[in-house]
Amino acid sequence: MRFRHIGFGSRQLTPDGVPLVKAPLGFPQAEVERFLARHETWLHAARRRQAAQNALEAALTEPRVAALKARAKAEIPPRVAYFAERMGVQPKSVRITSAKTRFGSCSGENGLCFSWRLMLYPPEAVDYVVVHELAHILEKNHAPAFYRLLPSYCRRTARLPGARTAVERNPSKRRTPQ
Structure with missing residues (x-):
């Protein structure tokens, strides 16, 4: 447990599955225990996600990673071009990265990463991330104006059971690496 000058407690899971509670200075141990008890469902779900993530990482051999990188370099830039044209935007650049916790990003200069x-997910989920990052060229934050930029695409994505959630959080919804 870490104590800091923060206004409320937060929780996360360490890489070895131990819960880490960040709490305000002077937060009583009994409150920490109650906090963990209130978040027991989250803790079990987080451990399941972490186990799935660890299994996936173990399955990603060097040849598989190389193949996924090659696919990403071949498939993502054309999707960016396709949606950029329809949205009337032009990214400065498109790069493929090895980021583990961020599937896409848009820099202040409109470079997309x-x-x-992403190649572990269905094409519709990849398209969602592409459109999401392209929308950041016009609106740099997640204010309501951002989401108004892509309402029809969001409705299409809503028909994909769990696709957005899968991209954001759930390794078990990923395609098996090939």
Whole structure:
């Protein structure tokens, strides 16, 4: 447990599955125990996600990673071009990265980065991330104006059971690496 000058407690899981509670200075141990008890469902779900993530990482051999990187370099830039034209935007650049916790990003200069790990997801989920990052060219944050930029695509994505959630959080929804 870490104590800091923060306004409320937060929780996360360490790489070895131990819960880490960040709490305000002077937070009583009994409150920490109650906090963990209230978040027991989250803790079990986080451990399952972590186990799935660890299994996936173990399955990603060097040849598989190389193949996924090559696919990402071949498949993502054309998707960016396709949606950029329809959205009337032009990214400064498109790069494929090895990011583990961020599937896509848009820099202040409108450079887009996408993780090769997107290739583990269905094409519709990849398209969602592409459109999401392209929308950041016009709106740099996640204010309501950002989401108004892509309402029809969001409705299409809503028909994909769990696709957005899969991209954001759930390794078990990923395609098996090939």
